[in-house]
Amino acid sequence: MRRLPYFCSGCPHNSSTKVPEGSQAQAGVGCHYMASWMDRGTGGLTQMGGEGTDWLGRGAFTRVPHVFQNMGEGTYFHSGYLAIRQAVAGGANITYKILFNDAVAMTGGQPVDGQTSVPQICTQVASEGARKVVVVTDEPQRYQGVALAAGVQVRHRRELDMVQRELREIAGVTVLVYDQTCAAEKRRRRKRKSYPDPARRVLINPEVCEGCGDCGTQSNCLSVAPLETSFGRKRQIDQSSCNKDFSCAEGFCPSFVSVLGGSLRKGTAAAPAQDPEALAAALPLPALPSLAQPFDLMIAGVGGTGVITLGALIAMAAHLEGKGISVLDFTALAQKGGSVVSHVRLADTPDRLHSVRLLPGTARTLIAADLVVGVLPDVLGVIGEGRTRVVVNTHLQTLAEFTRQPDLPYREDALLAKIEAAAGAAQVERIDANATAKALLGDAIGANMLMLGHAWQQGGVPVSLAALMRAIELNGVAVAANKRAFAAGRLTAADPQWRQTLMGDRGSVVTLNLPQSFEKLLDERVRFLTDYQDARYARRYLDTVRRVEAAERAVAPGARRPRLAEAVARSLFKLMAYKDEYEVARLHARPEFLQNLRSQFEGDFKLQFHLAPPIFEKRGADGKVLKRSFGAWMLPVFRTLAALRGLRGTPLDPFGWLAERREERALVVEYEGLVRRLLDGLTNERIGSAVAVAALPEKIRGYGHVKARGIAEYRRNLPVLLAAHDAPPPAMQPPALKTA
Structure with a gap:
């Protein structure tokens, strides 16, 4: 498991670097280079201003007729324009995708070094001989009344795939200008009130969500996070990191709901007795360790969450007290969610510090703000068993791979075990800093500051409270919130019960307990199906599962858990509780x-x-059904439809005649027949293969064409698994005899 750097939430490159099926793209200098490790048919790298020159040399010697070349507008202004000129002069079949995001985002959001604009770029490339120029944007309405070069089209980003398919068929050089502001820059400007902040948020109804991952496919966004429930993995929106791109809502799923107006509910400074700063003021100050010998501290976390800030605050506090301090930051692609590690060394005087890098086994404190970064070899290496005090954030932020692997396993326990093995279990303190920060502040961005407060209260940060508070003030960013988060961290260290009280007051986004037993799993689904349809429908489900359980226990009486019955319980429930209108x-x-x-x-x-009701069906140019937006007036319609669910599957069901609904009902009957087949001749040796067959429908997820793909995959894989199940077990072979 790795913490790969990735596009920011809402980054334009999440959409702009996609290429049509069968096409290839070439990378360039800029954030968009990260598309190289995103399964997007993108590769290669050349110097700034050399974009596409390699294709001119090798294009004649390959069967690939055309490529796309990514280029940022900063590169275009610097020297990329010359690369386009050479491609035109050389007669290359290439489409330059100029990714206009209004900032040099890779190195911190600086403005482009010079004046340029989309109309200027269009005019320049058209005058150089580009065969066709198209502007693609998330806000095409901004181009009403804007003068563009003759023949330049403006298309919505939803049409990106179609536009690229059109351009790749045109011989010569074509240009696609993708216009959307950098997400990180939007966030900065919104904080400064210099960029429009739409009064809209999106969230996911987890019960409607099928966990298919189409929202991640459409958006490629790390703010679409996993949500583990007793009905399987669903999705949720991390509101703390969301940059309001809203492309996730393009996923073909009715679970998305927009909230227009209002604001995120912040953590309330409730009664004075619950105010963290007031409570922390009454705590005893910790005994800080002596600095007669250098004190080694490491901070490990995710780029963009304030890891480097923590090191800087400790450094400033030490400076204010006249202590020796050195900070060595390993940042890599930190601003893009990569791994960040800070080596912090303190001493009573600067002349006691020599090496700025922590040596193996020397750390006295490790603040592991992220589990994945916390188990990197360079981080585990500085831990000394019985010496290093570790404060670890148990919240696991979304991994880059999750956008493409909906079932990516998150092994938090295994990661924690590695840290505990290195330091000793007694030396490790766990805290879900993100959940605590959200409950207190309404935003997880305070999580790292909270962890700093926790480590300080334990005596793990040898600078005074007054110096740290002054450092926070001098930093000048979210001073009140940071002080509040620091105080909350002190409280979690001194009084764990305080956190439990806080979390109990705030509650959580979704409270769903994972099943602790087979009986609980079964009971939960029986109750759900009773509400879904009626008691008779639920009884049909229960009878089937009990029949499987009895057969399984007969052939495997010593099994701790009925694996086959559990697989049938999950799969049959999924098929019977299909999400119709x-x-x-x-x-x-x-x-x-x-x-x-x-x-x-x-x-x-x-x-x-955001729905796609069949009675209002509208299809896009690609033939796929489009979603439409409906206001809150749908709530009474929902209640009416819910009350009419007794019509489901009857001749009076207006939706029951749809092909999708007929197939869903047929799948239930087919699966019941499949279960009977698995029970026929079931033996203890065949339970494993039977479980593989019985669990296959769990991959059928989503709605419309997404679900249709899942059903097609199910039907392709079912014969293969059945053949393996029905095959006679391999004959026992006598052991090979050793010869002299």
Whole structure:
């Protein structure tokens, strides 16, 4: 498991670097180079201003007729324009994708060194001989009344795939200018009130979510995070990191709900007795370690979350006290969510510090703000067993691979075990700093500061409280929030019960307990299916599962858990509880969802649902059904539809005649027959292969064309697994005899 740097949440490159099926793209200098490790048919690298020159040399010697070449507008202004001129002069078949994001984002969001604009670029490349120029943007309305070169089209980013397919068929040089502001720069400007901040947030109803991952496929966004529930992995939006790109809502799924107006509910400074700063003021100050010998401290975390800031604050506090301090930051692609490690060394005087890098086994304190970074070899290497005190954040931020692997395993326990093995279990303290920061501040960005406070209260940061508070003030960023988070960290170290009280007061986004037993799993699904349809429908489900359980226990009486029965319980439930119009309406209208929504948002807000109802079906140019937005007036419609769910599957069901609904009902009957086949001749030796067959429908997820792909994959794989199950077990071979 690695912490790969990745595009920021809402980054334009999440969309702009996609290429049509069958096409290839060449990377260039800039953030967009990271598309090289995103399974996007992108590779290669050349110097700034050399984009496409390599294709001119090798294009004649390959069967690939055309390539796309990525180029940022900063590179274009610097020297990339010359690369386009050489491609035109050489007659190359190439499409330059000029990614206009209004900033030099790779190195911190500096402005482009010179004046350029989309109209200027269009005019220049057209005058140089580009055969066709197209502007693609998330806001095509901004181009109304804007003078562009003759023949230049403006298209919505939803049409990107179609536009690229058109351009790759044109011989010669074509240019696609993708215009969307850098997400990180949007965030900075919004904080300074210099960029529009749409009064809109999106969230996911986890019960409607199928966990198919299409929202991640469409958005490639790290703010679409996993949510583990007793019904499997779902999705949730990390509101703390969301940059309001909204491309996730393009996923073909009705679980997305927009909140218009209002604001995120912040952690409330409730009664004075619960104010963390007031409570922390009454705590005894820790005994800080002597600095007669250098004190080694390491901070490990994710880029962009304030890891380097923690080291800088400790350094400033030490400086204010006249102590010796050195900080060595390993940042790599830190601003893009990569691994960041800070080596911090303190002593009573500067002349006691020599090496700035921590030596193996010398760390006295490790603040592991991220589990994945915390188990890097260079981090584990500085831990000394019984010597290093570790404070570890148990919250695992979304991994880059999750955008492409919906079932990516998150092995938090295994990661924690590595840290505990290195330091000793008694030396490690766990805290979900993100959840605590959200409960207190309404934003997880305070998590690292909270961990600093926790480590300081334990005596793991040898600078005074007054010096640290002054360093926070001198930093001048979110001073009140940082002091509050630091105080909360002190409290979590001194009084763990305080955190439990805080979390109990705030609650969590979704409270769903993972099943602790087979009986609990079964009971939960029986109750759900009763609400879904009726008691008779639930009894049909229960009878089938109990029949499997009895057969399995007969052939494997000593098994601790009925594996086959559990697989059937999960898969049959998934097929029987298919999410048709009645069920989506019921789940959206549930009081629990609306209460959960109000726990996250406050103020005067309205709801907007993103649906593709069959009676209003509209298809895009690619033939796929388009989603439409509906206001809060849908809530009474949902309640009415939910009340009519008794019509489901009857001749009076207006939706039951749809091909998708007929197939869903047929799958249930087919699966019941499949279960009977698995039980026929079941033996203890065949339980493993039977489980593989029985669990296959769990991969059928999503809605519409997404679900259709899952069903097609199920039907392709089923015969293979059945053949393996039905095959006679291999005959026992006598052991090979050793010869002299």
